[in-house]
Amino acid sequence: MSEHAIPYKIYLSEDEMPKAWYNLKADMINKPAPLLYPETQQPVTLEQLSQIFCRELAQQELNDTDAYIPIPQEIADFYKMYRPAPLVRAYCLEKKLQTPAKIYYKFEGNNTSGSHKLNSAIAQAYYAKQQGLKGVTTETGAGQWGTALSMACSYFDLDCKVYMVKVSYEQKPFRREVMRTYGASVTPSPSMDTEVGRMILAEHPGTGGSLGCAISEAVEKATTTEGYRYVLGSVLNQVLLHQSVIGLETKAAMDKYGIKPDIIIGCAGGGSNLGGLIAPFMGEKLRGEQDYRFIAVEPASCPTLTRGVYAYDYCDTGRVCPLSKMYTLGSGFMPAANHAGGLRYHGMNSVLSQLYADGLMEARSVVQTEVFEAAEQFARVEGILPAPESSHAIKVAIDEAMKCKETGKEKTILFGLTGTGYFDLYAYEKFHDGKMTDYIPSDEEIAKSVSTLPEIR
Numbered sequence: 392m393s394e395h396a397i398p399y400k401i402y403l404s405e406d407e408m409p410k411a412w413y414n415l416k417a418d419m420i421n422k423p424a425p426l427l428y429p430e431t432q433q434p435v436t437l438e439q440l441s442q443i444f445c446r447e448l449a450q451q452e453l454n455d456t457d458a459y460i461p462i463p464q465e466i467a468d469f470y471k472m473y474r475p476a477p478l479v480r481a482y483c484l485e486k487k488l489q490t491p492a493k494i495y496y497k498f499e500g501n502n503t504s505g506s507h508k509l510n511s512a513i514a515q516a517y518y519a520k521q522q523g524l525k526g527v528t529t530e531t532g533a534g535q536w537g538t539a540l541s542m543a544c545s546y547f548d549l550d551c552k553v554y555m556v557k558v559s560y561e562q563k564p565f566r567r568e569v570m571r572t573y574g575a576s577v578t579p580s581p582s583m584d585t586e587v588g589r590m591i592l593a594e595h596p597g598t599g600g601s602l603g604c605a606i607s608e609a610v611e612k613a614t615t616t617e618g619y620r621y622v623l624g625s626v627l628n629q630v631l632l633h634q635s636v637i638g639l640e641t642k643a644a645m646d647k648y649g650i651k652p653d654i655i656i657g658c659a660g661g662g663s664n665l666g667g668l669i670a671p672f673m674g675e676k677l678r679g680e681q682d683y684r685f686i687a688v689e690p691a692s693c694p695t696l697t698r699g700v701y702a703y704d705y706c707d708t709g710r711v712c713p714l715s716k717m718y719t720l721g722s723g724f725m726p727a728a729n730h731a732g733g734l735r736y737h738g739m740n741s742v743l744s745q746l747y748a749d750g751l752m753e754a755r756s757v758v759q760t761e762v763f764e765a766a767e768q769f770a771r772v773e774g775i776l777p778a779p780e781s782s783h784a785i786k787v788a789i790d791e792a793m794k795c796k797e798t799g800k801e802k803t804i805l806f807g808l809t810g811t812g813y814f815d816l817y818a819y820e821k822f823h824d825g826k827m828t829d830y831i832p833s834d835e836e837i838a839k840s841v842s843t844l845p846e847i848r
Contacts, residue, residue, distance in 0.1 A: 399482060401644040403475040409639040410462060412632045415670045415742055417458035418677045421749055423628070423741035424716035426452075427703060432848050435713050443610060443712070444629075445518040445620050451629040458674075460632065462514075469513045469546065473502040474636070478644040479808075483772040485792070492795035494788060495652070496808040497641045497668060498775070503569070506778065506810030507664050508539035508624050511633035515622040516543035525618035526550025530580065530605030532660075533559055533733025533780065534566030535810055536624030541575035551575040552619075554582070554608045556735065558599030558728050566814040580605035587611050587709035599728040602661070602736045607709025614711075625661030626706065626715075626740050634667025637807065642671045645805075652683060652805035654791055658783040659687035659696065659754070660733060662740030668807040669752075676751065685752040686791075687743065688783040690762070691831045692730045695720055695739045696747055696754035698837055703847050704738055714845065717744040720832075721840030727830035731759050731818035732779035737840075755787055758829035762786050763822040766812065778810040779818055 416422060425434040440449035451460065462470075481494040499507035519527050526549050531537030537553040544551035553575050560567060560579035567577050578584055580600050581591040587607040591598070598604075606623070613621035623630060645652065655672055657665030665687055675681040687696055696718045704719040706712040719738040726735045739747075746752045759779070766782035768789065769775070777785060784806040795802050812819065821827040 397480055397648050397650070400477040400479050401648060402477055403640055403643055405471060407643055408470065408475050409636050411459040412462060413635040413639055413670050413674065414454060414458055414460060414632055415635070415666070415674060416455040416628060418674045419742070419745065420677070421745055422455050423745040427714040429705070429710065429714060432714070440713070443614060443621050445515070445522050445524070447518040447521065448515060448629050451632055452627055463517060466514050466517050470636070473509070475640050476501060478641055481773055484769060487772045488789065488792050488796065490792040490796040491799065491801040492792040493801070493803045494792055495650070495803070495805045497637055497805070498808045499637065499664070500775070500808065500811040504535055504539035504542055505814065506535035506539065507634060507637060507667065508536045509542060510636055510667070511624065511630045511663065512536070512539035512543040513546070514633045516540065516547045516549055519549055519620060519622070520547040524549065524620055526552065527620055527622045528552040528554070528609040528613040529622050529624065530554045530602055530609045531624065532556045532602050532735050534563050534570070534814060535733065537570050537575065537577065538566060540622065540624070541570040541573035544575065545573040552609070552612060553577045554580040554605040556580055556600040556602060556605050559733070562817045563814055580608050582608060584608070585611045587711065591708060595725065598725060601708060601725050603708035603722050606707035607711055610707065610711050611709070625663035626736065626738065628740065628742055630663045631666035631670070631740060631742060634663050635670040637664065637667040638670040638672060641668065641805070650803060651681070653802040654684045654686065654804045656686045656688060656784045656788050656791070656804065656806040658734060658780045658807070658809065659689045659739065660780065661736045662743045664807050664809045666740055666743055673746065673751070686787055687747070687752060687754045688787045689754065689756050690730060690732060690734050690783065691756040691758045691829065693720070693726045693735055694756040695737065697756045700841050700844070701744060701748055702844050704844050706738065715741050717741050718747065719841070719844070720837055721843055723843055724840040729828055729830055731815070731821070731827065732783070734780055734783065757783055757786050758831070760822065760827055760829050763819070763827065765789050775808070776812045777808060778812040779815050781807065781809045
C-alpha cells in the first residue's frame, strides 16, 4: 500500500473489534511457574485463589491452555463507549526527528480514567457483580487504576475501596477526587486502618508507601470484610488477558494496511499494558510465524527487569499474597519518593518474566529527567500530553528512531501510549522548575532488599 494511503489515525469498526481475549500463556512452550500458596509453598488451588479474587477471575488466572476466552457481551458493549482506540502514525514526530523510521503508537487515553486500565477494570467489576458481591478493594499508584475501577464499580453499583500509595495521594489530589466523584473511598497507604498498614508504618515511619504496601492493605480489607474480593490492575495474568484487546486491535489495524512493526516498545511497571500490547505479536513469534523485537522500558529508580533477580517472591510488602516467580527487587523495596511515574512495583508479571528469562524480550531502564524531556518533545509535535509512564516508552521509541537516522535504515516502530498526563502536572512542574532529580538505587540497596526473598522449600 502507498505510504500516503496510510491515515494519521487508523480506527477499526465495531464489527472488527476483538470478540475474545487472547491468552498468551497458551502458546508458551515454557509456561510461567505456578503461583505458590504462602503457608504451604505448594501451587495455589482454585479454591485458595477464590478466597482473594472472584472465582471466574481466579479461573482465568490459572488458565494456561485456552488461547482465546470470549468477552462477555456486557463488557463488549461497555468497551464500545471508548473503543476501538486509535492507532496513530506519528508523522509530525518523524518529521521533527528527521528519521527514516516509521513511528506508530496505540493511544489508550480516550476515557475519563485517562489510561488503558479501564479495559480490565470493567471486566473485573463485571465478574464481581456476577458473583453477587457487595464490593471490591484495590490499590493504586499514580491513580489511573483506582480511577478506572471506580468508574467500573459505579457502572455496576458496587462499593469500591481504594488504597492509594501515599506519595501519589499527596501529589495527585485531582486524581483522588475523580475516584470520589465515582463513589470510591480513597485511603492513603500505608494507613492505620489495617494491621499490615500499622506494621509497615512502625517499620518505615514517614514512608511515602509503595504498591506492595497498598496491595497488602487492600487484600487484608477484602479478606476480612464479608461480601468483598480484591482486584488488581496489573501484574496478574488475568489482567494481561483483559489488556490483550490493546494488542489485538493494534494488530488488526496494522494488518488492515499491510503494516508490520519491527520494534514494539512498552513501559513496564507490573506489566499490564506491555503484556497487552505485545500479546498477539509475541504469540506469532512463539509459533514461529513472524519475528519482532520487543523492548520493555522501566524507570531507573525501580529497575525490576534490568537489575532485579528472577526468583519466587511475595507480590506484596505485607507478605499475605501468593508467591510468584518473577523478576523482583524484593517485596520490601521502596522506590524513591521523587519518582514521578506510576511504575513503582517491585516485581514483574510472571508471563513477561518468563519471556524475558527466555531471551524473547529486551529490557531497558531510563532516568526520569530524560523521560520528561521525551514527553515534552512528543507533546509539542503530536498534540497529546503523555502520562509519565507512557513517556518511558516514548523515550526509547525516539532513541530507536534516532538510531535509524544514524544508520539510514528504515524501521517501523510501534509503542504504547497508555494514557494522558493531565493529572501529572505536579511532576511536569518539578521538571520545568529544574527540581526533578534522577535517583538510582545503589547495588547495596538492591542487594539488601533481595536478601529478604523467601526461601523456597
